[in-house]
Amino acid sequence: MNAEIVSVGTELLLGQIVDTHAATMSEILADCGVSCTRRATVGDNWERLQGVLGEALGRVDLVVTIGGLGPTQDDLTRQAIAQVLGDDLVYEPEIALELRQFFETRGLPWSESILRQADRPRSARLLPNDVGTAPGLICEKDGKRVIALPGPRSEFLPMAQGPVREYLARIGGGEVIHSRVLRVCGMGESAIEAKIASLLESANPTVAPYAKAGEVHLRITAKASDRDLADRMIEPLEARIRKILGTHVYGVNEVTLEEATIGLLKERDETVAVAESLTGGWLGERLTSVAGAGDVFLGGIISYDLRVKERLLGVCEDTLNRFGPVSAECASEMAEEVRKKVGATYGVSLTGNAGPTSDKDDKPVGLVYVGVAGPGGVAVREQNFRGSRDDIRRRSTQAALVALREVLL
Amino acid sequence: MNAEIVSVGTELLLGQIVDTHAATMSEILADCGVSCTRRATVGDNWERLQGVLGEALGRVDLVVTIGGLGPTQDDLTRQAIAQVLGDDLVYEPEIALELRQFFETRGLPWSESILRQADRPRSARLLPNDVGTAPGLICEKDGKRVIALPGPRSEFLPMAQGPVREYLARIGGGEVIHSRVLRVCGMGESAIEAKIASLLESANPTVAPYAKAGEVHLRITAKASDRDLADRMIEPLEARIRKILGTHVYGVNEVTLEEATIGLLKERDETVAVAESLTGGWLGERLTSVAGAGDVFLGGIISYDLRVKERLLGVCEDTLNRFGPVSAECASEMAEEVRKKVGATYGVSLTGNAGPTSDKDDKPVGLVYVGVAGPGGVAVREQNFRGSRDDIRRRSTQAALVALREVLL
Numbered sequence: 001m002n003a004e005i006v007s008v009g010t011e012l013l014l015g016q017i018v019d020t021h022a023a024t025m026s027e028i029l030a031d032c033g034v035s036c037t038r039r040a041t042v043g044d045n046w047e048r049l050q051g052v053l054g055e056a057l058g059r060v061d062l063v064v065t066i067g068g069l070g071p072t073q074d075d076l077t078r079q080a081i082a083q084v085l086g087d088d089l090v091y092e093p094e095i096a097l098e099l100r101q102f103f104e105t106r107g108l109p110w111s112e113s114i115l116r117q118a119d120r121p122r123s124a125r126l127l128p129n130d131v132g133t134a135p136g137l138i139c140e141k142d143g144k145r146v147i148a149l150p151g152p153r154s155e156f157l158p159m160a161q162g163p164v165r166e167y168l169a170r171i172g173g174g175e176v177i178h179s180r181v182l183r184v185c186g187m188g189e190s191a192i193e194a195k196i197a198s199l200l201e202s203a204n205p206t207v208a209p210y211a212k213a214g215e216v217h218l219r220i221t222a223k224a225s226d227r228d229l230a231d232r233m234i235e236p237l238e239a240r241i242r243k244i245l246g247t248h249v250y251g252v253n254e255v256t257l258e259e260a261t262i263g264l265l266k267e268r269d270e271t272v273a274v275a276e277s278l279t280g281g282w283l284g285e286r287l288t289s290v291a292g293a294g295d296v297f298l299g300g301i302i303s304y305d306l307r308v309k310e311r312l313l314g315v316c317e318d319t320l321n322r323f324g325p326v327s328a329e330c331a332s333e334m335a336e337e338v339r340k341k342v343g344a345t346y347g348v349s350l351t352g353n354a355g356p357t358s359d360k361d362d363k364p365v366g367l368v369y370v371g372v373a374g375p376g377g378v379a380v381r382e383q384n385f386r387g388s389r390d391d392i393r394r395r396s397t398q399a400a401l402v403a404l405r406e407v408l409l
Numbered sequence: 410m411n412a413e414i415v416s417v418g419t420e421l422l423l424g425q426i427v428d429t430h431a432a433t434m435s436e437i438l439a440d441c442g443v444s445c446t447r448r449a450t451v452g453d454n455w456e457r458l459q460g461v462l463g464e465a466l467g468r469v470d471l472v473v474t475i476g477g478l479g480p481t482q483d484d485l486t487r488q489a490i491a492q493v494l495g496d497d498l499v500y501e502p503e504i505a506l507e508l509r510q511f512f513e514t515r516g517l518p519w520s521e522s523i524l525r526q527a528d529r530p531r532s533a534r535l536l537p538n539d540v541g542t543a544p545g546l547i548c549e550k551d552g553k554r555v556i557a558l559p560g561p562r563s564e565f566l567p568m569a570q571g572p573v574r575e576y577l578a579r580i581g582g583g584e585v586i587h588s589r590v591l592r593v594c595g596m597g598e599s600a601i602e603a604k605i606a607s608l609l610e611s612a613n614p615t616v617a618p619y620a621k622a623g624e625v626h627l628r629i630t631a632k633a634s635d636r637d638l639a640d641r642m643i644e645p646l647e648a649r650i651r652k653i654l655g656t657h658v659y660g661v662n663e664v665t666l667e668e669a670t671i672g673l674l675k676e677r678d679e680t681v682a683v684a685e686s687l688t689g690g691w692l693g694e695r696l697t698s699v700a701g702a703g704d705v706f707l708g709g710i711i712s713y714d715l716r717v718k719e720r721l722l723g724v725c726e727d728t729l730n731r732f733g734p735v736s737a738e739c740a741s742e743m744a745e746e747v748r749k750k751v752g753a754t755y756g757v758s759l760t761g762n763a764g765p766t767s768d769k770d771d772k773p774v775g776l777v778y779v780g781v782a783g784p785g786g787v788a789v790r791e792q793n794f795r796g797s798r799d800d801i802r803r804r805s806t807q808a809a810l811v812a813l814r815e816v817l818l
Contacts, residue, residue, distance in 0.1 A: 013445045013446070014436065015434070018427060018428075023424040026422055037452065039449065279694065284691075291764070300690070302683065356700050389700055
C-alpha cells in the first residue's frame with residue numbers, strides 16, 4: 001500500500017520549527033510495510049490545505065495528516081478532511097464534556113472555540129488524547145483512509161507510536177522494511193568499510209554505514225513479508241559483522257556508549273571517577289544521564305583552571321610548569337589523582353585545547369589527551385580533533401568512553 | 410513572489426533522516442520576502458520527481474530543490490530539472506577538471522559516474538561548491554526559476570546562506586518577514602503572557618511566546634518592505650517588552666543563558682565554581698561551552714556519590730545523616746564548600762533526585778535544591794520539576810544559571 005504524509009502549519013513553512021514528526025511518521029509507515037511515496041507541507045490556509053489533501057487522495061489510498069487539529073481559527077485539518085471525503089461534521093457530546101473537565105481540573109481559561117475539537121467527520125473514529133485535548137482521527141470511506149494526528153510532540157508521539165502503528169500494521173500487510181542499527185566505536189568509517197566491504201554489496205538485507213561524532217552506525221535493512229522474517233534475515237548478517245568487528249560493536253539501535261559503559265562497569269562491579277578540563281563536566285554528564293549510574297559512577301573534579309588542577313586535584317606544580325596542562329604527563333597525573341582521591345577502580349581524565357584559539361603554551365586547537373588509570377597502571381592517548389569547539393569537546397568525551405571501554409575489555 | 414521547496418531523497422521518505430534543510434530554506438525564503446506556499450518530499454524516483462517538479466512549476470515561479478545532485482545513479486535532480494524546463498544538458502570541461510583534481514588531491518577512488526556532476530541544464534548557471542563536488546544550480550527560463558542545492562549539510566548550508574540568500578534577496582523584493590527572539594528566564598509562560606497580554610494582540614509586528622526548557626522565547630515578527638524597516642518596527646515593541654520584563658530578558662536571538670552568565674561574570678571580574686550531584690557535570694559543561702569561559706569559570710566537584718560529597722567536597726557527615734543528600738542543608742554546604750575549596754567568588758550547587766524512582770530517603774523524583782554561595786552569604790531554592798530524567802537534569806542546570814544570574818544582578 002502507498003501513502004502520503006501531509007504536515008500542516010504555517011510555522012513549518014516559515015522555517016520556525018523543524019518537521020521531525022514527518023520523519024517519525026515515515027519510519028512508522030516503513031516499519032508497517034506501507035510505502036510513503038510523497039510528503040507535503042502546507043500552511044494554515046483553507047484553499048491550499050484542501051487542494052493538497054484532494055491531490056494526495058487522488059494518488060494514494062492512505063493519507064496521514066499531522067497538525068491543525070487544535071481549537072483556534074487557524075486549525076482547519078478536521079474540516080478539510082470532512083470536505084475532501086464528502087463527510088459532514090458530527091458533534092460528540094462526550095468529547096465536549098471531557099474537554100470541559102480537562103480545562104476545569106487544570107484551571108485553564110475556557111473559550112467556546114475549544115468545542116470545535118468535539119466535532120468529527122462522520123466516517124471518523126476517534127483516537128483518545130491522554131495528554132492534550134485534540135483527539136486523533138481515523139477515517140475510512142469509499143476505499144480511502146485518512147489518519148489525522150495532533151501537532152504537539154507530547155500528543156503526537158504516543159498516538160503515532162501506539163494506536164496508529166497498530167492500525168497500520170494491521171492494514172499494511174505488504175512488504176515490511178525493517179532496520180537494525182549496530183553502533184561501532186573505536187574505528188573510523190573507512191577502516192570499517194574496508195573490513196566489511198563484501199557485506200556492503202548485500203542487496204537484501206542492505207548494510208549502510210553512517211558516520212556520527214566519534215562513532216559509526218551500521219544500518220542493516222531488510223525487506224520481507226513481515227517483521228519477524230525481516231529480523232531473521234538481519235540476524236546472520238549481524239553475526240558476520242560482529243565476528244569481523246568484535247568488541248568495536250558496543251550496542252544495538254538506541255543504546256548509547258555511556259549506557260554500554262555503565263553496563264560493563266556494573267557487570268564487573270567496579271567504579272569510575274572523572275577529572276575533566278576542556279570538557280568541563282560533559283563526561284560526567286554523559287555517564288550520569290544513564291538511570292542507575294550511581295552504582296558505578298562516583299563523581300570527580302572539574303579542573304578547568306590551572307589552580308584547581310594543582311590544589312584540588314593534586315597535579316604537581318612541576319608537571320604543570322615543565323609540560324603544561326595540555327600534556328600526556330598532566331593527563332596521566334589527573335587520572336591517577338582522581339582515582340585515588342575519589343577511591344574508584346578507574347580514573348578517567350581529559351585535558352586539551354578546545355579552541356577557538358591556541359592556548360598560552362601554543363598547544364594547537366584540537367590537541368587532547370585522554371588518561372585512564374586503573375589497577376593495572378595508567379595509559380594516556382593523544383588525539384587530534386578537528387571541528388568547532390563543540391565538536392572537539394564532544395569527541396573528547398567520546399574518546400574517553402572508548403579508552404575506558406578498551407581498558408575494561 | 411511565491412515559491413515551493415522540493416526535498417529529494419528516499420532516505421527522507423523512510424524517516425532515516427530529519428529534513429532540517431527544508432526548515433533552513435523556508436526561513437531564508439521568508440527573510441528574503443519570498444512566500445513559501447508549499448513543500449514536497451519525494452524519493453529518488455524518476456517519474457515522481459519529474460511529476461512533483463512539473464506540478465510545482467505549474468503553481469509558482471520559483472522552485473528550490475534540495476538533494477539528488479551527487480554522482481550516483483540515484484541522483485536524478487539535475488536531469489529532472491532539465492527535462493521539466495525543456496533544456497538539454499551541457500558538459501562543462503572545467504568542472505570535470507576540478508572534479509578530477511578534487512579526487513586526486515584527496516586520494517579518493519575515482520569512477521566515471523562522478524563526471525555526471527559536470528553536466529548542467531543549458532539555462533543554468535553554476536554555484537561553486539567549496540566543500541564537496543556537486544555544484545549548485547540557478548536556472549532561469551521563460552519566467553520560471555529553479556534553484557538546486559546539494560543535500561550534504563556542509564555543502565548545503567554555505568551555498569544556501571551565501572549566494573542563494575543573496576540571489577533571493579535581489580529577486581524577492583516583496584514583503585520581508587523578519588523575526589527577533591527575546592529570551593526570557595526566571596518567569597513562567599503564563600506569568601509572562603499575563604504581563605504582556607496587550608502586546609500579544611499586536612498585528613504587525615506580532616509577538617508569540619514559545620515555552621522552552623526552563624525559559625520562554627518571545628518571537629517578535631514584522632512584515633515590511635525591507636529588513637531595515639522590519640527591524641525598526643520591531644524595536645519599539647522590544648523596548649516595551651524589556652520595560653515590562655526587566656532583567657528577565659537575558660538575551661536576543663541565539664544568545665544562550667550560559668553565554669549571558671559568563672558575560673555578566675566577566676563584566677564584574679568575578680569567578681564561579683560548581684558542585685554538582687544529580688546533574689553530574691552538566692552545569693560545568695554548559696558554562697565551559699562558551700568560548701573564553703576560562704576567565705571566570707574555575708572548575709568544581711562532581712559529588713554524585715555520598716562519599717564524594719563528604720570526603721572530597723567536605724559536607725558534614727552530620728548534615729548528610731540528619732537531612733540526607735537531597736536537602737536544602739546539603740545544597741547550602743555544597744555551595745559554600747566548593748566556593749571555599751576552589752577559591753571562587755561564587756559557588757553554585759545542585760542536589761536532587763532525577764529519577765526514575767524515589768531515592769533511599771524517599772525524596773520524590775524531581776525534588777531539586779539549588780544553592781548559590783557568594784560574598785553576601787548563601788541562598789538555597791527548592792524546585793519541583795516534572796518530566797523525564799533528562800528533563801529534570803536539564804531544568805536543574807537552567808535553575809542554577811537563573812539563581813546565579815539573580816544573585817549577580
